[in-house]
Every structure is written in structure tokens, then in C-alpha cells.
Amino acid sequence: MTPPASERGRPRDVAEGRIRVLIAKPGLDGHDRGAKVVASALRDAGMEVVYTGLHQTPEQIVEAAIQEDVDVVALSILSGAHMTIFPRVLELLRQESADHMLVTGGGIISRHDMEALQAMGTGRLFGPGTSTRDIVDYIREWKRGVAAGA
Amino acid sequence: MEPTSSRSKPSSRSKPSPDGRAAGERSASPEAASAARTGSNDGRVGPAEAGAAIRAAEQRWRQAARATPERPVAFTTMSGEEVDALYTPAGIQVDYLRDLGFPGSYPYTRGPYASMYRSRLWTMRQFAGFGSARDTNERYHYLLAHGQTGLSVAFDMPTLMGYDSDHEKSEGEVGICGVAVSSLADMEQLLEGIPLDRVSTSMTINGPAIVLFAFYLAVAERQGVPYEKLRGTTQTDILKEYIAQKEWIFPPAPHLKIIVDMMRFCSERVPQWHPISVSGYHIREAGSTAAQELAFTLADGFTYVEEGIRAGLDVDRFAPRLSFFFNAHNEFFEEIAKYRAARRIWARHMRDRYGARDERSLLMRFHTQTAGVSLTEQQPENNIVRVAIQALAGVLGGTQSLHTNSMDETLALPSEKAVKIALRTQQILAFESGVASVIDPLAGSYYVEHLTNRLEQEAEDYFRRIEDIGGVVAGIEEGFFQREIAQAAWRYQQEVERKERVIVGVNDFIEENEKIEIPVLRISPEVERAQRERLAALRRSRDAAAVRRTLDDLREAVGSGAGLMEPVIEAAKAYATLGEIVDVMRAEYGGWREPETVG
Numbered sequence: 165m166t167p168p169a170s171e172r173g174r175p176r177d178v179a180e181g182r183i184r185v186l187i188a189k190p191g192l193d194g195h196d197r198g199a200k201v202v203a204s205a206l207r208d209a210g211m212e213v214v215y216t217g218l219h220q221t222p223e224q225i226v227e228a229a230i231q232e233d234v235d236v237v238a239l240s241i242l243s244g245a246h247m248t249i250f251p252r253v254l255e256l257l258r259q260e261s262a263d264h265m266l267v268t269g270g271g272i273i274s275r276h277d278m279e280a281l282q283a284m285g286t287g288r289l290f291g292p293g294t295s296t297r298d299i300v301d302y303i304r305e306w307k308r309g310v311a312a313g314a
Numbered sequence: 315m316e317p318t319s320s321r322s323k324p325s326s327r328s329k330p331s332p333d334g335r336a337a338g339e340r341s342a343s344p345e346a347a348s349a350a351r352t353g354s355n356d357g358r359v360g361p362a363e364a365g366a367a368i369r370a371a372e373q374r375w376r377q378a379a380r381a382t383p384e385r386p387v388a389f390t391t392m393s394g395e396e397v398d399a400l401y402t403p404a405g406i407q408v409d410y411l412r413d414l415g416f417p418g419s420y421p422y423t424r425g426p427y428a429s430m431y432r433s434r435l436w437t438m439r440q441f442a443g444f445g446s447a448r449d450t451n452e453r454y455h456y457l458l459a460h461g462q463t464g465l466s467v468a469f470d471m472p473t474l475m476g477y478d479s480d481h482e483k484s485e486g487e488v489g490i491c492g493v494a495v496s497s498l499a500d501m502e503q504l505l506e507g508i509p510l511d512r513v514s515t516s517m518t519i520n521g522p523a524i525v526l527f528a529f530y531l532a533v534a535e536r537q538g539v540p541y542e543k544l545r546g547t548t549q550t551d552i553l554k555e556y557i558a559q560k561e562w563i564f565p566p567a568p569h570l571k572i573i574v575d576m577m578r579f580c581s582e583r584v585p586q587w588h589p590i591s592v593s594g595y596h597i598r599e600a601g602s603t604a605a606q607e608l609a610f611t612l613a614d615g616f617t618y619v620e621e622g623i624r625a626g627l628d629v630d631r632f633a634p635r636l637s638f639f640f641n642a643h644n645e646f647f648e649e650i651a652k653y654r655a656a657r658r659i660w661a662r663h664m665r666d667r668y669g670a671r672d673e674r675s676l677l678m679r680f681h682t683q684t685a686g687v688s689l690t691e692q693q694p695e696n697n698i699v700r701v702a703i704q705a706l707a708g709v710l711g712g713t714q715s716l717h718t719n720s721m722d723e724t725l726a727l728p729s730e731k732a733v734k735i736a737l738r739t740q741q742i743l744a745f746e747s748g749v750a751s752v753i754d755p756l757a758g759s760y761y762v763e764h765l766t767n768r769l770e771q772e773a774e775d776y777f778r779r780i781e782d783i784g785g786v787v788a789g790i791e792e793g794f795f796q797r798e799i800a801q802a803a804w805r806y807q808q809e810v811e812r813k814e815r816v817i818v819g820v821n822d823f824i825e826e827n828e829k830i831e832i833p834v835l836r837i838s839p840e841v842e843r844a845q846r847e848r849l850a851a852l853r854r855s856r857d858a859a860a861v862r863r864t865l866d867d868l869r870e871a872v873g874s875g876a877g878l879m880e881p882v883i884e885a886a887k888a889y890a891t892l893g894e895i896v897d898v899m900r901a902e903y904g905g906w907r908e909p910e911t912v913g
Contacts, residue, residue: 192471192487194560197601197687200800201807217910218560221483243471244726244837248486274725274834292691292724293820295811 205296401760443468601803651765653711
């Protein structure tokens with residue numbers, strides 16, 4: 165699709181409607197380096213990013229996601245609590261009929277756990293050493309898939 | 315000492331006089347002393363003519379070297395500082411006695427003790443904790459049996475944040491990234507069979523440090539070990555929590571008040587304990603440069619000293635018990651220089667700014683841990699090599715104790731096998747490599763002395779900026795440190811993604827479809843369930859009246875501003891839980907939310 169002249173030269177998401185992402189730090193974990201780096205990268209890529217700050221409960225995260233009407237909820241968890249927190253966020257989003265949102269994220273999560281979480285309904289999860297470009301590409305691709313499917 | 319570096323521009327702060335003599339000699343002010351070292355162009359190492367001859371020869375070398383093009387990469391340190399191809403004595407000035415001196419003497423650049431590793435190797439101290447107190451106790455006995463010489467306790471997230479294992483916020487986090495300790499009963503189990511008069515114990519605990527320290531003291535009492543015989547450290551460094559690790563409970567002012575209480579108590583009753591370990595480790599892990607780690611950590615240290623002095627303590631009573639904790643990252647020589655600069659800066663400021671007179675107040679002792687953040691999930695066995703290089707930097711930098719990370723820590727808590735390899739790495743350094751035979755063996759290296767001076771200068775620049783902001787707490791409140799670190803982390807990430815910085819296995823030398831074939835430690839959800847039951851049983855069986863009474867006494871002390879160490883110990887001995895004790899304090903002190911700082 166050719167963007168209108170006024171949109172040419174701007175990031176593709178602008179033409180498609182900017183992708184809105186909530187980046188959240190759930191639980192007690194305070195290691196926010198990754199969350200902040202990813203927030204900067206997504207903003208650089210033209211997405212609208214809302215960062216929750218630290219120590220959010222799953223309830224607070226889901227409430228913020230709905231209030232901000234985001235497309236993507238990205239959780240950063242380095243404390244090992246991912247097997248509790250991801251399923252809880254998925255469940256709350258379903259309860260709020262907001263499970264059209266993509267739940268993704270990253271942290272210290274073993275591949276075994278990643279597979280288990282994806283089977284429960286999360287999107288791709290990212291471990292240490294991930295290039296932020298891979299995250300940007302993944303989210304854009306997901307958004308295109310949604311747009312095509314709709 | 316000043317390196318010759320025809321490519322790098324002279325520092326804007328340096329003002330070499332026309333005859334090449336140093337502008338400031340043995341200046342009273344710290345800034346001037348360091349400026350004299352880094353800036354001026356004195357030929358103190360040899361006569362001026364020798365310097366000129368070296369410079370002439372250097373020009374010839376430079377032409378010869380230019381004949382072959384350099385590899386097309388940026389020759390910069392991890393901190394982004396350009397480095398020259400060669401450092402020589404020309405233009406270098408070191409006033410040996412003023413700037414380096416001897417180990418165990420001012421300014422302690424070469425080490426805090428006269429004999430260093432010739433008398434006593436560094437303490438090999440592996441940080442460990444997972445699951446229940448009983449699981450971790452077994453790991454401690456295992457490590458001690460394999461030659462480890464000190465304990466280091468890793469607590470789980472709820473404990474670090476002052477919540478009991480059965481608090482709703484603890485769900486899913488109990489025993490996961492450390493051991494769960496909610497009461498004296500857990501601490502008793504954690505230390506079972508470990509004679510507290512014969513091991514030194516480091517506890518990585520900050521927000522609720524006073525409570526966990528009280529648990530430890532109570533166990534000692536029960537073992538019949540007098541407080542005077544206890545050796546160890548509580549991290550207690552709340553400033554770096556606001557700056558980097560983000561595990562605080564209260565606002566800065568009450569936290570600092572509690573820390574002063576601990577310093578006072580230790581100086582009077584537990585003289586061999588280090589009540590604070592001023593920590594740069596987490597600042598670096600959060601993304602800072604080496605210079606920021608150095609500067610922010612020392613600025614934090616100065617803040618504790620100022621708080622102690624303001625509370626009426628004699629600096630020489632508490633300063634000897636302050637210890638430090640640094641990261642050992644990948645940039646080998648820069649790390650070594652960082653440790654050397656840290657000792658020199660600390661000694662000078664303690665003597666000249668804070669009027670410390672006792673030698674022990676001036677000498678900096680520190681623990682080192684290799685950089686967790688440098689480990690890669692990809693090809694994890696490569697991490698063994700990274701850790702060895704980083705550990706070597708710590709040893710060449712004269713560390714007093716060392717933790718070597720395990721290769722599997724980007725996947726989960728380390729397995730027993732991975733921990734053993736990490737410990738063996740230290741033993742190979744200590745007993746096979748010969749590096750422990752000679753003290754500060756890199757002193758006099760033109761490059762290392764250049765880096766040492768440069769880092770010192772950068773730290774002094776930061777001290778001035780922090781002072782302009784109004785001090786460390788003001789800097790935290792306006793997000794200065796958090797922003798500096800986030801920006802450095804983002805810069806680093808971009809360099810990696812542009813492949814200006816190669817990370818083996820991550821952005822180069824990649825193995826597609828790599829299978830991870832090392833065992834990963836899993837914590838069973840059973841741990842959380844069992845811990846909740848244990849806590850419920852404790853709440854039923856303890857003397858409820860004693861708990862109420864000691865918590866009331868604590869509440870009164872909190873309200874009146876009295877010293878908190880004694881009432882916390884009494885509550886601990888009555889088996890009041892961590893969460894109950896912290897709640898009493900939180901009711902008075904309130905919580906804290908940081909200013910927003912993304913990138």
C-alpha cells in the first residue's frame with residue numbers, strides 16, 4: 165500500500181496508525197535496564213510507549229493497558245516470577261475481554277519456560293542478548309498480521 | 315603520571331607551564347592534586363632531555379606504525395574513551411610516593427595492606443541462596459567443604475523488599491532468586507551447623523538490612539558467640555538502590571537514619587562487622603560506565619560519612635568499618651585502573667575533606683563480583699572464559715574478596731556444577747597462575763597509570779556535578795543518576811546492535827539453532843507452599859504477647875527517633891517476622907516512588 169504523500173518518509177507504523185505499547189515491570193523486581201532500553205528502542209522505531217514504572221501488580225498492569233488502549237503489553241521480569249505473572253496477566257486480560265492485545269516480554273526466562281508460556285497464550289518472549297531490532301520487527305509483523313486478519 | 319598520547323588531546327583542565335614543570339605540587343585540594351597528576355607534563359620520571367629523546371623516538375615509531383593501516387574498528391574502552399596504540403614514559407609524570415606509594419600506606423593506590431596476597435589470599439566468597447533456608451544451608455556446607463572461605467547470602471525478592479513469604483505481593487517469588495528468610499526461625503535454619511565465630515558472612519540486604527542483621531545477631535547469641543567475634547558484612551547501601559537496583563522500602567531520609575543507627579551500634583558492639591558495603595556493582599549492572607560506577611559509588615560513600623558525622627559520630631569510629639563492592643567487567647585494564655583509582659580517591663577525600671586521622675579510615679577494602687550482565691545466554695560455556703578474565707582483573711586490582719559468576723546465570727540460578735567451576739576458576743588464579751605472588755604488579759604500566767589518572771579525573775568531575783545538584787539525595791530525587799545510567803545503557807546497546815562492539819555468540823560468531831546443553835536449576839513451587847506453612851506454624855506457636863510487646867516498643871522508638879537496633883533485635887528474638895517489623899516502620903516512614911526517567 166502506498167502511503168499518502170503527507171506520510172511519505174515517516175515510519176510505516178505512522179501510516180498504519182501508531183502501535184501503542186505498554187512496557188511494565190511487574191512484581192518486586194527492580195532491574196529496569198532492559199525495560200528502559202526496549203522502551204527507548206520502540207520509541208525510536210516510531211511506536212508510542214507507556215512505561216508503568218516499577219513494582220506493578222498484574223491488576224495494575226491490565227488496568228493501565230485498558231486505560232491506555234494499547235496494542236501490546238510487554239512485561240520485563242528478571243526475578244524468576246514469570247510463571248506466576250504472565251498467566252495472571254493473560255487471565256485478567258481475558259476477563260476484561262482485552263485478549264486481542266499481544267502479551268510479550270522478556271527477562272531471565274529459560275527456553276523451557278518460554279515454550280510453556282507461549283502454549284498458554286503469550287506471544288514471543290525474548291532472552292538476554294536479544295537485538296532490539298528483533299523485538300521491533302516482531303511487533304510490527306504481529307500488527308500487520310492482525311491488520312490482515314481483520 | 316601522564317602518558318604520552320599524541321593522538322589524544324590534552325585535557326582542557328590541564329595547564330602545563332611553558333617549561334613543562336608541574337603546575338601544582340602536593341596541593342592541598344583534592345582537585346588540584348588530581349589535576350596535577352592528569353594534566354601537567356612534568357618529566358619527573360627522568361630529566362627533561364630524556365623526555366625529549368623519547369618523544370622524538372616516538373614520532374619515528376608513529377610513522378612506522380602508520381605505514382600499516384589499522385583494523386577498521388573503534389579503539390575505545392567500554393566507557394567510550396579513545397585509547398592510543400601505545401603509551402610511553404615521555405610526558406608521563408608520576409610522583410611515586412605521592413601518587414602510588416607503598417601497599418598499606420597512603421594513598422593506598424597499590425593496596426590497602428602491606429603484605430596483600432603474600433600473607434593472605436583474597437576470600438573466595440560465592441554468593442548463594444535459593445529455595446528454602448534448608449536448601450541453602452546444604453549449599454553452604456557444600457561450598458565450605460570445597461574450599462570456600464566465607465559465606466554470602468542471596469535473599470529472595472520478598473525478603474529484599476521486606477515482605478514475608480505469605481504476603482500477597484510475594485506470590486510466585488518465594489525462594490526463586492534467593493533464599494526466603496521471614497523470621498529468626500528461618501535464619502536459624504539457614505545457619506545451622508555453621509560456627510559464626512569461624513566464618514565471615516556477607517548478606518546482600520539493603521532496605522530491611524537492620525532486620526536481617528538482627529536475625530543474625532540473635533542466631534549468634536543462641537550459638538553462644540559474642541557479638542565481638544562476628545565478622546561479616548551487611549550491604550545496607552540504600553543510595554545505590556535508588557540509583558540502580560531499585561529495591562527500597564522507605565524514602566531516603568529514614569533509610570539514612572536507620573543506617574546511622576547501624577553504624578553506631580556496630581562501632582560500639584560489633585566491632586568486626588562491616589555495617590555497609592558501598593556498592594558500585596549494581597550501578598554497573600544497570601548500565602553505567604566504569605567511570606560512573608567509580609564516581610557514583612564513592613559519592614555514595616562520602617554521603618554515608620557525612621551522615622555519620624552529622625549524627626555526631628567520630629569519623630574514625632565508624633569509617634574503618636565501611637567497605638566497598640565493585641563490578642569486574644570486560645574491559646580488562648580499565649577495571650584494574652578503576653580499583654586503583656578508587657583507593658587513592660577514597661584515602662585523599664577521607665583525610666583532606668573529612669579529617670580522618672586513623673589510617674584504617676583511609677584505606678579502602680572491597681569485594682568484587684564478575685559482571686553478571688556480561689554473561690551470554692548464547693554458547694553459555696564461553697562465560698567461563700569471560701569470568702576468568704574478569705576475575706583476573708579483580709585480583710590484579712587487589713580485591714579483598716571475590717565472587718565469580720557461574721556460566722548458567724542468564725538462564726536461572728546456578729547449578730551445583732556451574733558453581734563449582736566458578737570457584738575452581740578462583741583457585742586456578744590463586745594457585746596456578748602466579749598472579750598472587752607480587753603486589754599490584756601492573757603499577758608503572760604506562761597504560762594502566764594513564765587509565766588510573768583518567769578515571770580519577772572523571773570521578774572528580776562527577777563529584778563537582780553532584781555537588782552542584784545539591785548532593786546525592788538531591789540527585790536521586792531529580793533522577794540525575796538514573797538518567798545518566800539509562801543513557802549509558804542505551805548507548806551501549808546501540809553499539810552492540812551496530813556491531814561496533816562484538817559480543818561473541820551474540821552479534822558475531824553466532825551458532826544458529828543452538829541447543830543449550832547445560833543443566834538448569836529449577837525451584838519447585840513446593841518451596842513457596844512449604845514456606846507459607848512454616849510461617850503459619852510459627853505464627854501459631856510463638857509467644858504472641860512477646861511479639862506484641864516488642865513491636866510496641868519498636869513503634870515507640872520509631873516515633874521518638876531513638877536508636878532502632880536494640881528494639882529490632884528484641885522483636886527478632888520474640889520471632890516477630892520481617893514483614894511485621896518493617897510494617898511498624900513503614901507506618902511511620904511511608905513509601906517512595908521514583909521520578910520517571912526513561913532514556
